[in-house]
Structure formats: C-alpha cells, structure tokens
Amino acid sequence: MLRCREISQLVSESLEHKLPWRVRVHVAVHLLMCRFCGGFARQVRQLRRAVQQHPERLLDAGSPPPRLPDATKQRIRKALGQRESSENSNR
Numbered sequence: 690m691l692r693c694r695e696i697s698q699l700v701s702e703s704l705e706h707k708l709p710w711r712v713r714v715h716v717a718v719h720l721l722m723c724r725f726c727g728g729f730a731r732q733v734r735q736l737r738r739a740v741q742q743h744p745e746r747l748l749d750a751g752s753p754p755p756r757l758p759d760a761t762k763q764r765i766r767k768a769l770g771q772r773e774s775s776e777n778s779n780r
Contacts, residue, residue, distance in 0.1 A: 691715050693726050700730045704737055 691699070696719045699708060708716065720727045742745065757765075 693719075693723060696720070696723070697729055700726070700733055704733065709738055734741045 696716055698741050699712060700720075702718070703713075721729050723725065
C-alpha cells in the first residue's frame with residue numbers, strides 16, 4: 690500500500706500525464722480510504738480548474754513576484770532546519 694506522501698506526489702503527477710492503470714487503481718483506493726489525501730486531491734483539481742478557467746488572473750509576466758514577509762521566511766527556514774536535523778538523526 691502506498692503512503693500519503695507517495696499518493697500526494699502521484700496526484701500531482703497525474704496532472705501532467707496519465708498514470709499507469711495499476712497506479713491509478715492504488716491511488717483511487719487510497720483516496721477513498723484517506724480523507725486527508727482525498728481533500729488534497731480535490732483541492733488540486735479545483736486549483737487546476739480555476740487556473741484553466743481564469744488564466745487572466747495569473748500574475749502578469751511583467752509584474753514583480755509576490756514577496757513573503759521576513760517573519761514568514763524565518764518560520765519556514767526554522768521548520769526546514771528542524772525537519773532536516775530530525776531526518777539526519779534517524780539515519
């Protein structure tokens with residue numbers, strides 16, 4: 690049985706190309722059983738649909754990209770550092 694992390698990656702990959710039928714079956718079964726992955730898959734589909742239906746709402750190529758506040762950047766760096774150190778300690 691595939692884990693949630695693998696399922697979320699496969700859901701994302703399925704947007705780019707058709708997955709093999711056996712993989713699609715595994716993903717479908719997992720999505721039926723796991724409400725978190727099912728919710729993720731619904732959100733991904735809704736986001737894709739919104740982008741397809743309203744491409745004019747995407748950032749203009751000439752506009753600067755949105756910037757994260759410094760406090761948010763620090764929080765992300767801290768979370769990544771904690772995750773990285775826990776992964777290294779598990780080895």
